[in-house]
Amino acid sequence: MTSLLKVRDLIVEYPGRGLRARPFRALAGVSLDIRPGESLGLVGESGSGKTTLGRAVLGLAPVTSGEIVFDGREIGHLSHRARRPLASEIQVVFQDPYSSLNPSLTVAQILAEPLMARGVAAKEASRRVGDLLERVALPSDAARRLPREFSGGQRQRIAIARALALDPRLVVCDEPVSALDLSTQARVLDLLVEVQERTGVAYLFISHDLAVVRHISHRVSVMYRGEIVETGDGEQVTARPVHPYTQRLLLAAPVADPRAQAERRAARHSLRESITAPSTAVMS
Numbered sequence: 001m002t003s004l005l006k007v008r009d010l011i012v013e014y015p016g017r018g019l020r021a022r023p024f025r026a027l028a029g030v031s032l033d034i035r036p037g038e039s040l041g042l043v044g045e046s047g048s049g050k051t052t053l054g055r056a057v058l059g060l061a062p063v064t065s066g067e068i069v070f071d072g073r074e075i076g077h078l079s080h081r082a083r084r085p086l087a088s089e090i091q092v093v094f095q096d097p098y099s100s101l102n103p104s105l106t107v108a109q110i111l112a113e114p115l116m117a118r119g120v121a122a123k124e125a126s127r128r129v130g131d132l133l134e135r136v137a138l139p140s141d142a143a144r145r146l147p148r149e150f151s152g153g154q155r156q157r158i159a160i161a162r163a164l165a166l167d168p169r170l171v172v173c174d175e176p177v178s179a180l181d182l183s184t185q186a187r188v189l190d191l192l193v194e195v196q197e198r199t200g201v202a203y204l205f206i207s208h209d210l211a212v213v214r215h216i217s218h219r220v221s222v223m224y225r226g227e228i229v230e231t232g233d234g235e236q237v238t239a240r241p242v243h244p245y246t247q248r249l250l251l252a253a254p255v256a257d258p259r260a261q262a263e264r265r266a267a268r269h270s271l272r273e274s275i276t277a278p279s280t281a282v283m284s
């Protein structure tokens with residue numbers, strides 16, 4: 001099957017600060033594919049470049065070189081204006097459900113805004129708002145309320161409904177459940193899976209938590225210092241990790257049993273030395 005999203009040799013460098021500062025290479029040649037209707041999980045420790053990759057796909061990070069091809073079309077170097085039509089194809093759900101929704105708009109206004117911006121008439125937009133609320137299992141009277149009247153999990157449902165409003169084919173989910181408690185996390189993940197089964201949307205699902213990523217992803221890519229060091233199905237990556245960094249990531253995941261935790265600590269210690277890290281600084 002052809003890729004919906006194809007990333008090749010992507011390099012992203014952020015400008016350095018100060019007069020003689022070197023640029024910082026956050027992505028050092030990343031390649032990946034996402035097929036229509038697929039979830040690709042992107043896991044890695046803080047600072048490994050996950051958000052930068054998501055932002056590059058969304059046109060929000062500076063692409064130094066490489067290709068980002070969506071549905072056969074190169075989108076990595078488009079101007080802001082040329083990207084605008086893509087908003088209905090590629091959407092995003094951010095981590096923080098408290099700051100990602102405009103606090104002064106009602107839920108109906110938040111959900112109708114992207115529709116009306118694309119010329120959908122007010123009456124039709126209002127009907128679609130009802131459908132969207134139903135799709136994310138929120139009551140229809142939610143439409144009249146403000147974001148502050150909802151819990152974190154409910155707000156994330158509103159953010160998901162907004163992302164789905166234009167029937168996108170790809171949603172970048174950047175740590176969408178990290179700010180939620182465990183049981184709410186599970187319900188929001190189940191919702192994302194259900195939405196995918198119903199609509200065929202693809203996800204680039206970013207998280208530092210392998211357990212969360214495994215729950216939702218068909219395949220998992222592991223990032224380390226701006227590179228993808230391993231890709232496989234969730235079972236393969238967690239049961240038979242190939243790269244030492246993936247092994248360390250697994251060992252760092254919290255477990256309930258203190259003895260198992262101590263064994264993991266010892267294993268982690270001996271692995272630490274064996275990881276040879278590629279340099280991400282740009283040579284001048």
Ligand SMILES: Nc1ncnc2c1ncn2[C@@H]1O[C@H](COP(=O)(O)OP(=O)(O)OP(=O)(O)O)[C@@H](O)[C@H]1O
Binds near residue numbers: 014015049
């Ligand atoms: N706008 C920016 N300017 C300069 N450096 C940046 C910028 N954004 C990110 N970085 C740096 O790029 C690297 C990758 O950051 P990124 O946010 O992509 O990592 P991440 O894996 O998503 O981390 P986290 O899980 O903490 O969000 C980090 O070292 C970060 O400090």
